[in-house]
Amino acid sequence: MLNVFVPKESRPGERRVAATPDSVKRLLKAGLAVQVEREAGFAAGIPDDAYAKAGATVAAHATDLWRHADIVLKVAPLGSNPSLGIMELEALKPGAVLIGFLDPFNLPVVRRYAERRITAVSMELVPRITRAQVMDALSSQASVAGYRAVLIAATRVGKYFPLMTTAAGTVTPARVVVLGAGVAGLQAVATARRLGAVVEVSDIRPAVKEQVESLGGRFIDLPLEESGEGSGGYARELSKAGLERQREVLTRHLAQADVVITTAQVPGKRAPILVTTAMAEQMKPGAVIVDIAAEQGGNCELTRADETVEHRGLLVLGPTNLAAGMAGDASVLYARNVAALLLHFVRDGELAIDPADEVLAGALLTHQGEVINRTVAELLAASRG
Numbered sequence: 001m002l003n004v005f006v007p008k009e010s011r012p013g014e015r016r017v018a019a020t021p022d023s024v025k026r027l028l029k030a031g032l033a034v035q036v037e038r039e040a041g042f043a044a045g046i047p048d049d050a051y052a053k054a055g056a057t058v059a060a061h062a063t064d065l066w067r068h069a070d071i072v073l074k075v076a077p078l079g080s081n082p083s084l085g086i087m088e089l090e091a092l093k094p095g096a097v098l099i100g101f102l103d104p105f106n107l108p109v110v111r112r113y114a115e116r117r118i119t120a121v122s123m124e125l126v127p128r129i130t131r132a133q134v135m136d137a138l139s140s141q142a143s144v145a146g147y148r149a150v151l152i153a154a155t156r157v158g159k160y161f162p163l164m165t166t167a168a169g170t171v172t173p174a175r176v177v178v179l180g181a182g183v184a185g186l187q188a189v190a191t192a193r194r195l196g197a198v199v200e201v202s203d204i205r206p207a208v209k210e211q212v213e214s215l216g217g218r219f220i221d222l223p224l225e226e227s228g229e230g231s232g233g234y235a236r237e238l239s240k241a242g243l244e245r246q247r248e249v250l251t252r253h254l255a256q257a258d259v260v261i262t263t264a265q266v267p268g269k270r271a272p273i274l275v276t277t278a279m280a281e282q283m284k285p286g287a288v289i290v291d292i293a294a295e296q297g298g299n300c301e302l303t304r305a306d307e308t309v310e311h312r313g314l315l316v317l318g319p320t321n322l323a324a325g326m327a328g329d330a331s332v333l334y335a336r337n338v339a340a341l342l343l344h345f346v347r348d349g350e351l352a353i354d355p356a357d358e359v360l361a362g363a364l365l366t367h368q369g370e371v372i373n374r375t376v377a378e379l380l381a382a383s384r385g
Contacts, residue, residue, distance in 0.1 A: 072092065
């Protein structure tokens, strides 16, 4: 019987967990044994006895659990685990399966996965195809991030979001501009609209206009001469000239905004700068920017990861790992994604990994000593040359 191990996350500030009692039951039903490190779900509001009642074994000896696990389910990339006193990657046994957000463009770590014959399955690389929707953790966690970004902005801007009529007079609604209409952006639009704000949205993919308008947002038409559509449903990086044209239009809208939520990210690259310092200086004193892309460098030139920057009366917030701040529901969603992906290649309690499978062809990072993902393999080859 294959042993599945769910460790307590070691990354500072990471409160999520890769399995919940419900997902544990699914794994047990598939013929897998599940071991959970003590207090692995504590920060997400899941006590150890809930895992035990679901049928998992809860244990405190993390070193042994790592070394004997056939499959390890993680949230954040592997790091240094204080409870082990060693690097988590080195604690894995050769041939083990690792599933989680693995930072697939960290090439030295990917090379080490291959050297140690780890089967690494990266949640960031799950293809955005119909049959893999239930496995799409980037989308589930981005939805949480978009929701929280609006709530953070609402607590920092000195203005009501909705139209308010009081005995002292009427207060106009807040104006919110969302840059990027991916999953996080659309959730930000929906949340800001529920709070009563007037919402405008910019995206370099014209195809998302209908989705924006269905949520009550106003789409900002950009005079682009090139397509912003990338592969797999993602946006692609614009040329320098394209970015300049986008910024010219956006500056007029930002000048009227009370809140700006920026969400634009390009897989494997620094986030594009959508709001320059000069553009930000056209915004009203007291306005707030919440930059969801802060961990990838930020969409605003003023952004500093995990800091609040005050610039001429403007507040620029760069929170990272927003999903961890709502760890309970974020873990429920993520655990469903992970369980669905794992059970995709488990047959009768045994692993059935086929690198040619449509889902695994994208998500499989390394297997049997080889780098499987084509993009990452090409980057590794180029780094050696």
